[in-house]
Amino acid sequence: MGKIAGIPLLLLAIGLGFGQDLTHQAESAFRSGDFDRAVALARKAQAEDPSSTQAYLILGIVAARRNQWDAATRSFKALIQLVPSDPQAYFYLGQACLYQQKWDQAVTYFSLARDHNYPDLDRLGIELAMAQEQAGHSKEALETLRRVQPPAAGPLAAQYHAVTAFAAAKLNMQEEAASALARAREIDPANPEYAEFMISALLNVNQTRQAREEAIEAQKRWPDEPEIQYLFGLADYFATSGQLIQVALRNLSEAQPESYLLPSLKGLFYLRHNELDKSAQAFVEAARRGVPDSHLLLGLVYRERGNLDAAERELREAEQMTPQNGQAHFELGKVLEAQGKPRDAAAHFETALQYMPQDPAAHYRLALLYARLGDKEKSQEHMRQYRELTKNIPSASNTVDMQPK
Numbered sequence: 001m002g003k004i005a006g007i008p009l010l011l012l013a014i015g016l017g018f019g020q021d022l023t024h025q026a027e028s029a030f031r032s033g034d035f036d037r038a039v040a041l042a043r044k045a046q047a048e049d050p051s052s053t054q055a056y057l058i059l060g061i062v063a064a065r066r067n068q069w070d071a072a073t074r075s076f077k078a079l080i081q082l083v084p085s086d087p088q089a090y091f092y093l094g095q096a097c098l099y100q101q102k103w104d105q106a107v108t109y110f111s112l113a114r115d116h117n118y119p120d121l122d123r124l125g126i127e128l129a130m131a132q133e134q135a136g137h138s139k140e141a142l143e144t145l146r147r148v149q150p151p152a153a154g155p156l157a158a159q160y161h162a163v164t165a166f167a168a169a170k171l172n173m174q175e176e177a178a179s180a181l182a183r184a185r186e187i188d189p190a191n192p193e194y195a196e197f198m199i200s201a202l203l204n205v206n207q208t209r210q211a212r213e214e215a216i217e218a219q220k221r222w223p224d225e226p227e228i229q230y231l232f233g234l235a236d237y238f239a240t241s242g243q244l245i246q247v248a249l250r251n252l253s254e255a256q257p258e259s260y261l262l263p264s265l266k267g268l269f270y271l272r273h274n275e276l277d278k279s280a281q282a283f284v285e286a287a288r289r290g291v292p293d294s295h296l297l298l299g300l301v302y303r304e305r306g307n308l309d310a311a312e313r314e315l316r317e318a319e320q321m322t323p324q325n326g327q328a329h330f331e332l333g334k335v336l337e338a339q340g341k342p343r344d345a346a347a348h349f350e351t352a353l354q355y356m357p358q359d360p361a362a363h364y365r366l367a368l369l370y371a372r373l374g375d376k377e378k379s380q381e382h383m384r385q386y387r388e389l390t391k392n393i394p395s396a397s398n399t400v401d402m403q404p405k
Contacts, residue, residue: 087118103135138167158188205356212239230261242272260289326355360389
C-alpha cells in the first residue's frame with residue numbers, strides 16, 4: 001500500500017580538475033556556495049572557449065542542484081558530445097534522470113558510465129540499482145547490489161540497504177527485505193521514507209495493528225510529512241475502523257492543504273461514518289490523482305453498497321497496480337466468493353497467502369471453500385494452519401475483516 005517511495009539521493013558532488021582563470025574562479029565560487037557567481041563565470045569561460053568541458057560540467061551541476069533539470073540535461077549532453085568517453089558526464093546525466101523519475105533513462109546512462117570506467121563503482125552500482133528497482137527490474141537491482149561492496153556508514157550505506165529492501169519486497173523475499181530495511185533505519189533514523197515503507201509493507205500483509213503502532217510513532221516524529229499522515233490514517237482505519245482518522249485528516253490539512261492525498265483521507269473519514277456516497281466520490285477523486293490505495297478502498301465501498309461488479313473491477317485494478325499487495329488479492333477473493341465463483345475465489349486467496357502466509361483469515365476462508373468444492377485434504381490442511389495460527393490469540397485472530405463499518 002502506498003507508494004513504496006523513492007530514496008533521498010546523494011547530492012551531486014563535484015570533483016573537477018579545473019585549469020586556471022575563469023574556470024578556476026568558477027570552481028572556487030561553487031565550493032564557497034556562491035552559485036550565481038559560479039554560473040556567471042562558467043558562462044564567461046564558455047563564451048571564451050565553447051569547448052570548455054569544465055564550464056559545461058559546472059553549469060550542469062549548479063542547474064541540477066537548483067532542480068533545473070532541462071538546463072542540467074542540456075549541459076551534460078553537451079559535455080558528452082565534447083568528450084564521449086567521459087564517465088562523469090554519463091553519471092551526472094543518470095542522476096538527473098533519477099531525480100526526474102525517468103528510471104529507464106537513468107539505467108541507460110548509469111550503465112554507460114560503468115562502461116566508460118566511472119571510478120567509484122560502488123556508488124555507481126547503488127545508484128544504478130535504485131534506477132533498476134524503480135523501473136520494475138527488481139531482480140536486476142539485487143544482482144547489481146551483490147556486486148557492490150556495502151558501505152559501512154553514512155547516507156550511501158542507508159541507500160544501499162533501502163534499495164535492497166525495496167527490491168527484495170517486490171520479489172516476495174520478505175525476511176531479506178525486513179532485515180535490510182531495519183539496517184537502513186538504523187543507519188539513517190531521520191529518514192521518514194523508511195518509516196513509510198515499513199508501514200506500507202505491514203499493511204500489505206494485513207499486520208494492521210503493527211502498522212498502526214509504527215504510524216502513530218511516525219506521525220509524532222514527522223508531523224509535516226504528508227505520506228506519513230496519510231499512512232497513519234490508513235493504518236488506523238484498518239486496525240480500528242478509523243478512531244483517529246479525524247486526527248490524520250486535520251494534520252494533513254494543516255501541513256499540506258493541497259496534498260493529492262487529502263481526498264483519500266476524506267474518503268476514509270466518510271467511510272468511518274458510513275457516508276458511502278461521499279466516500280465513493282472522494283476515492284474516485286483520489287484515483288484520478290493517482291493515490292495507489294484508492295482502487296482498493298473504492299472496491300470496498302462498492303462491495304458494501306452491494307455493487308459486486310464495480311467492486312471486482314476496482315479490486316482487479318488495485319491488484320494490477322500493486323501485485324505484491326496481499327490484501328488486494330484477499331479482498332478480490334471475497335468479492336468473487338460473494339459472486340458465487342468459489343474456484344476463482346480460492347485462487348485469489350491462495351495468491352494472497354503467498355504474500356501474507358501467516359494470515360489466519362485467508363486460511364479459514366480457504367478451509368471453508370475447499371470443503372464446499374469437495375477437496376477434503378486441502379480443507380483440513382488450511383483449517384489446521386488456521387488453528388495453529390490462532391491458538392495463542394485470545395480473540396480468534398489478529399486479522400481485521402476490511403469491510404467498511
